[in-house]
Each structure stands twice: as structure tokens, then as C-alpha cells.
Amino acid sequence: MQQLLNGIFIGSIYALFAIGFTLVFGILDRLNLAHPAVFAASAFVGIELVERGGLSLWAALPIVFVFGAVLGLVIERVAFRPLKGRADAHFAGLISSIALAGMLVALLQWRYGPDTRRFPPGSFPDTRFEFAGAQVTLVQVVILAISLALMVGLTYMVTRTRLGRGMRAVAENPTAARVLGVDVDRVTAVTFAISSALGAVAGVLFAINVNTAQLGMGSAIELKGLAVIIVGGMGSLPGALIGGLLLGLAEVFAVQYIGSSWRDVIAFGLLFVILLLRPQGLLGARKVREV
Amino acid sequence: MRTKLHTVAAAGAAVVVLASCSSGGDGGDSTASGGLTGEGSGESCTIEGEVPIGAVLSLTGAAASYGESQQRGLELAAAELAEQDGVTYDLTIEDDQTDPRQAITLFDQFVSDDSSLIIGPTLSNAAVQADPIAQDAGVPVLGISNTAAGVTEIGDYIFRDSLTEQAVIPQTIAQATEQFGLEDVVVMYSNDDAFTESGYEAFTAALEDEGVNVSETITFSKSDTDFRALLTQAQESDPDALVVSGLIEAAVPLVTQARELGIDVPIIGGNGFNNPQLMADAGEAAEGVVVGAAWNSSSDNPENQAFLEAYEAEYGAQPDQFAAQAYTGLKLVDHAVRANCSAERDDIQEALGQIEDLPTVLGEFSIDENRDANHPAVVQVVQNGEFTVLE
Numbered sequence: 001m002q003q004l005l006n007g008i009f010i011g012s013i014y015a016l017f018a019i020g021f022t023l024v025f026g027i028l029d030r031l032n033l034a035h036p037a038v039f040a041a042s043a044f045v046g047i048e049l050v051e052r053g054g055l056s057l058w059a060a061l062p063i064v065f066v067f068g069a070v071l072g073l074v075i076e077r078v079a080f081r082p083l084k085g086r087a088d089a090h091f092a093g094l095i096s097s098i099a100l101a102g103m104l105v106a107l108l109q110w111r112y113g114p115d116t117r118r119f120p121p122g123s124f125p126d127t128r129f130e131f132a133g134a135q136v137t138l139v140q141v142v143i144l145a146i147s148l149a150l151m152v153g154l155t156y157m158v159t160r161t162r163l164g165r166g167m168r169a170v171a172e173n174p175t176a177a178r179v180l181g182v183d184v185d186r187v188t189a190v191t192f193a194i195s196s197a198l199g200a201v202a203g204v205l206f207a208i209n210v211n212t213a214q215l216g217m218g219s220a221i222e223l224k225g226l227a228v229i230i231v232g233g234m235g236s237l238p239g240a241l242i243g244g245l246l247l248g249l250a251e252v253f254a255v256q257y258i259g260s261s262w263r264d265v266i267a268f269g270l271l272f273v274i275l276l277l278r279p280q281g282l283l284g285a286r287k288v289r290e291v
Numbered sequence: 292m293r294t295k296l297h298t299v300a301a302a303g304a305a306v307v308v309l310a311s312c313s314s315g316g317d318g319g320d321s322t323a324s325g326g327l328t329g330e331g332s333g334e335s336c337t338i339e340g341e342v343p344i345g346a347v348l349s350l351t352g353a354a355a356s357y358g359e360s361q362q363r364g365l366e367l368a369a370a371e372l373a374e375q376d377g378v379t380y381d382l383t384i385e386d387d388q389t390d391p392r393q394a395i396t397l398f399d400q401f402v403s404d405d406s407s408l409i410i411g412p413t414l415s416n417a418a419v420q421a422d423p424i425a426q427d428a429g430v431p432v433l434g435i436s437n438t439a440a441g442v443t444e445i446g447d448y449i450f451r452d453s454l455t456e457q458a459v460i461p462q463t464i465a466q467a468t469e470q471f472g473l474e475d476v477v478v479m480y481s482n483d484d485a486f487t488e489s490g491y492e493a494f495t496a497a498l499e500d501e502g503v504n505v506s507e508t509i510t511f512s513k514s515d516t517d518f519r520a521l522l523t524q525a526q527e528s529d530p531d532a533l534v535v536s537g538l539i540e541a542a543v544p545l546v547t548q549a550r551e552l553g554i555d556v557p558i559i560g561g562n563g564f565n566n567p568q569l570m571a572d573a574g575e576a577a578e579g580v581v582v583g584a585a586w587n588s589s590s591d592n593p594e595n596q597a598f599l600e601a602y603e604a605e606y607g608a609q610p611d612q613f614a615a616q617a618y619t620g621l622k623l624v625d626h627a628v629r630a631n632c633s634a635e636r637d638d639i640q641e642a643l644g645q646i647e648d649l650p651t652v653l654g655e656f657s658i659d660e661n662r663d664a665n666h667p668a669v670v671q672v673v674q675n676g677e678f679t680v681l682e
Contacts, residue, residue, distance in 0.1 A: 002523045006520045006523060007520070008489070008517075010519070115353075211543070211572075252520040
């Protein structure tokens with residue numbers, strides 16, 4: 001039971017991170033590899049807000065959300081928009097976003113130094129519950145609730161609102177969307193902003209969960225995020241949610257039943273098995289190109 | 292301070308020039324400034340010239356916090372030695388910027404400056420790269436913080452006064468077994484780091500010697516931060532203690548999460564846990580963490596009490612282990628110089644190897660046949676946010 005909860009908690013953070021990834025990919029057909037840098041940057045900024053600004057953890061979260069959104073606009077503006085007219089825009093954007101990620105991490109190192117940073121002691125309430133024989137902290141429950149709320153909110157926005165309709169139209173066919181009066185540039189920028197805001201919140205929640213922020217934390221989760229969106233089905237939001245939870249659980253149960261040294265082998269091996277059985281991912285639609 | 296160091300370096304350079312001029316005449320055995328051998332022995336030893344000692348410390352960069360403590364320890368010892376009669380020391384401290392390449396450059400410089408001995412460098416990885424230069428040139432080196440295996444194996448001119456993890460861990464396990472009546476433990480270590488892996492090997496050997504059963508061995512990566520799954524796994528075998536070989540980056544979240552999951556047994560850590568940052572960052576969760584260390588800050592031996600008092604008076608702060616080992620280092624050098632009443636490199640090398648049961652800040656101190664330090668370790672447990680002696 002404890003392991004199941006461990007898996008769900010870490011899996012929900014993977015999912016939140018991956019959803020930011022898959023949102024940009026699903027709608028704009030771009031892979032934003034600066035996303036992991038946003039994840040790391042927001043963790044450091046969140047810690048600074050609590051440490052220096054004296055804010056409570058929960059007051060810092062909305063600020064980090066906004067910070068992430070702004071960073072998303074910058075990423076779109078710097079790494080993607082100048083390249084959008086090129087024939088190889090997809091690949092060029094991939095590389096320029098890696099470059100931007102490198103710059104962001106270098107800026108972080110300049111600002112915060114190479115050391116691991118943590119929230120000041122006493123930032124978290126140390127309330128603990130016993131749930132079906134397992135130990136759960138209030139912080140973990142709140143992390144799970146925030147992740148789920150953001151994912152539900154995002155799904156509602158994409159399926160029900162005017163902005164969401166615009167996004168889906170752009171995803172379908174940008175040129176047609178523009179002809180129909182959708183402001184494609186605006187939709188693109190907003191998509192990046194939302195995506196990065198989610199990644200930023202995921203970064204802070206991860207830092208809260210383990211009380212550690214390191215410069216390399218983005219690259220540590222990057223591969224997991226990519227694996228999650230591939231398994232979930234590229235561009236599928238519920239797929240990213242399920243993929244994230246699945247990866248979290250796979251890691252935990254690999255430790256439980258096979259051995260800690262085999263964790264990554266088992267977790268990623270399982271993903272390959274899923275891809276062999278369902279190449280389009282769990283909830284991905286098979287793309288049919290009509291001639 | 293900077294200007295003084297520069298002057299000293301310039302003077303050193305001048306000495307080299309003089310020495311190389313004169314070496315043609317008298318077989319190269321002389322040193323420029325008045326000779327480094329003297330009359331008498333021990334306290335009565337009198338050496339006319341100044342004895343040049345070089346120290347390579349990491350005063351900037353990642354290891355700067357260690358280097359700063361070491362600098363204070365060395366300068367305190369140098370000030371005390373300056374008040375003694377007979378031998379005067381010319382201590383030159385240089386900064387390797389936590390960069391092994393810079394350490395190599397400085398070692399080259401000290402070797403050609405005719406330094407009698409080199410103290411340092413701060414980090415083991417710099418020692419592994421820079422020490423061979425001194426070994427080849429026949430200049431004795433005294434490491435004051437290197438704990439990695441293999442440093443003194445570089446050659447017969449390389450010594451250290453820092454107790455290795457391999458020396459501390461058996462004492463830690465023996466003491467903890469006695470105090471907590473350990474029967475079953477779970478061992479956790481990061482298997483992608485050479486230091487923590489050698490710590491793990493020392494732990495398993497020590498546990499076997501004490502007849503403690505290891506019910507499970509769990510590995511993690513040094514970049515891991517979420518240990519909940521591993522700890523839940525450890526919890527299931529209901530151990531008497533967790534034995535962990537990991538760096539401080541892993542120690543903090545590991546200890547915090549263990550306590551969150553309700554694991555209240557002692558957590559016995561390796562050298563990585565021997566860091567006040569543990570209590571600063573993990574807070575209450577750090578209570579009950581057991582870790583061995585080379586220096587017992589509360590030891591009541593007279594050398595230690597005098598050191599604590601002098602350090603407090605000079606810097607207005609408590610010394611740490613790095614300061615204590617640095618301070619002891621220079622005192623050992625003084626002992627070795629006076630033993631043969633000579634500051635020639637070979638004479639110091641011979642005398643260092645013969646140090647036995649010398650009363651120091653670190654306790655009764657000997658250099659063993661591998662040129663490693665040998666003295667009692669102290670086993671500490673975190674209580675009320677501080678390391679206290681486990682007894």
C-alpha cells in the first residue's frame with residue numbers, strides 16, 4: 001500500500017511535467033526541450049521566494065505559475081518564433097530550445113551557485129496521516145491535489161473554451177485556422193505559456209516533495225517526461241496523465257519486487273514493451289495521412 | 292595577506308635563481324638561505340635558515356568552505372610555532388581554486404621553490420593528480436584532508452594525517468553495535484560513485500566482523516532525490532538500523548523521507564554524513580543519525596583544549612574537523628623537523644614515517660607503515676541538532 005502511494009505521488013509529478021511537454025507537441029507539433037530548464041528554474045525561484053521573500057509555500061506557487069508562463073513566452077519568442085518560417089522549423093526549434101535550456105541553467109548557476117538548495121526548515125507543515133496502513137504527509141496529499149486540479153483544469157480549457165477550440169484548430173491545420181480567423185500567433189504564445197507554467201509548478205512540487213533543488217534536476221526528469229508522452233501517445237493529455245502514473249508505479253514496484261539496481265531497466269523496459277504492443281502509445285491516435 | 296604571499300613567492304623565485312647559480316660549485320646539496328640542518332634535537336634543535344613550507348588549499352570554488360577552515364588551522368599553528376625558539380617556518384598558502392590542474396601548477400612551483408614539504412591539497416581528486424609531481428621530485432607531502440583510498444599509495448613521500456573512511460567505519464560499526472545491540476540492518480548505498488562504493492565495502496566488512504546480519508542491500512544513484520520506494524522496501528524487513536553510504540546531497544532527503552515514513556531506528560552514515568549541513572537542512576529528521584569522525588571536538592585531552600581555546604580567541608568561532616587536521620598537520624611537520632633537526636626533504640620524509648603515539652589535537656597519533664594516519668576515531672550521534680559523542 002505504501003509503495004502504491006509512493007508511486008502515485010511521484011507519478012503525478014511526472015504526469016504534470018509531461019503534460020506541459022505534450023501540450024506544445026500536440027498542438028504545435030514542436031518539441032520544446034527548454035521545458036526541463038523551466039522545471040529546474042522554477043524550483044530555485046520557488047525556494048528563493050520562500051527563503052528570502054518570506055512567503056508561505058502555497059503563496060509562492062501562483063507566483064511561480066506566472067513566472068513559468070512568462071518564461072514560456074520568452075522561450076516561444078526566442079527559440080521558436082524566429083524559426084517558424086523555415087522548412088526545417090521542427091528540427092531547428094528542437095535544437096534552439098536545447099541551446100536556450102543550456103543558457104537558462106547557466107544563468108541559474110550564476111545566480112544560485114552549483115550547490116543543492118533546499119527550503120528553509122519548518123516551511124512545511126509536518127502533519128502526517130495513517131492511510132490504510134501507509135504513512136502519508138499533508139504535503140504529499142496537497143501535491144497530488146494540485147497536480148490533479150491543474151490537469152483537470154487544462155482538459156476543461158482545451159475541450160470547452162474558446163481558446164481551447166482555437167488550440168485544437170491550430171493543431172488540426174494552422175493555415176486553415178488562420179483563414180477561419182484564429183489568431184495563430186496568439187494561440188501559439190498562450191500554449192507555450194500554459195505549458196511552461198505547468199512545468200514550473202511541477203518543478204516546485206518536485207522540490208517540495210524531496211526538499212531538494214539541483215541544477216541537474218531538469219535533465220534527470222527530461223528522459224522520463226519524454227518516455228511518458230511517447231507511451232501515453234504523443235499529444236494526448238489523458239495519455240500523459242496515465243503514462244506518468246504508470247512510470248511512477250513501474251519504478252516503485254521494480255524496487256519492491258525485483259531490486260533497486262534494476263529500477264530504470266525495468267521501468268524503461270516496460271515502456272518499450274508497451275510501444276511494441278501499441279506503437280501509437282496508450283491513448284494516441286494512429287495518424288492516417290489521406291492522399 | 293595577498294601582498295605578503297606575493298612577496299614570499301618572489302623571494303622564493305629569487306632563492307631558486309641563487310640556488311641554481313651555486314649548484315654547479317658544491318654538488319647541489321646546499322640551499323641558499325643559510326642551511327636547513329641544525330644542531331641539537333627536539334626542543335633544543337636550532338636551524339639557522341627559515342624552513343619553507345608550501346600549502347595548497349582550495350580557498351575558492353566548490354571546496355572553499357573546507358579550504359577556509361584549513362587556512363585558519365594552519366595559520367593558527369604557524370603563529371604558535373613562531374613563538375618557539377630554534378626553528379622558524381616560512382609558510383606560503385596558495386589557492387588551487389578547487390581545480391586539480393591549478394593544484395598541479397602550484398605543486399610544480401613549490402617543488403622548484405625548494406620548499407621542504409608541501410601540505411595539501413584539500414581534495415583527494417586533486418591529490419591523486421598533483422602528489423605524483425612531489426613524489427617524483429622527492430618532496431614530502433602531508434595531506435590534511437584526503438580520505439580517498441590510494442592517495443598514499445602514490446609513493447613513499449606521500450603522507451596524511453586525515454583518517455580514511457576505511458579506518459573510521461569499523462570503529463563506527465563496533466561502537467553502534469555495542470550501543471544499540473544491532474542484529475539486523477539494511478544497507479543502502481549509491482553504486483555510481485567511487486567514494487560511496489568503497490564506503491559500502493568498508494561497511495559490509497565491518498558488519499560481518501561484528502556478526503551483524505544484513506537483511507537487505509539497496510542501491511541508489513547519487514543523483515536520486517526520492518527515496519520513498521527504497522525506504523518502504525527497507526522498512527519491510529524491520530531492521531535495527533539503516534546503514535547508508537551516500538554523499539550529503541543524498542543524505543538530506545534520504546534521512547528526511549525515512550523519518551516521514553515512520554522509520555525511527557538509528558541511521559548510520561559514512562563520511563558524507565559528517566557535515567553540519569545535515570542538521571541545518573534536515574532539521575529534526577537528523578536526530579539519531581550516527582556518523583564516525585576523525586576528530587572529537589569535545590575531547591578533554593590538553594592539546595585539544597588548548598587548540599579550542601586558541602582558535603576561539605583568534606577567530607571567535609568554533610573550529611571544525613578540517614581546521615583541527617590542518618593545525619595538527621603543521622605541528623606534525625614541526626615534530627618531524629625537530630626529530631632529526633633538519634629541514635632537508637629526505638630527513639623530513641624519514642622523520643614523518645617514524646611518528647608514533649604523539650599526543651595531538653586528534654589524540655595519540657601515529658603514522659602507520661602505509662604512511663596513513665592512525666589514531667582513535669570518534670563516533671557521534673545527532674542529538675538536539677548537534678553532533679555529540681555516542682556513549
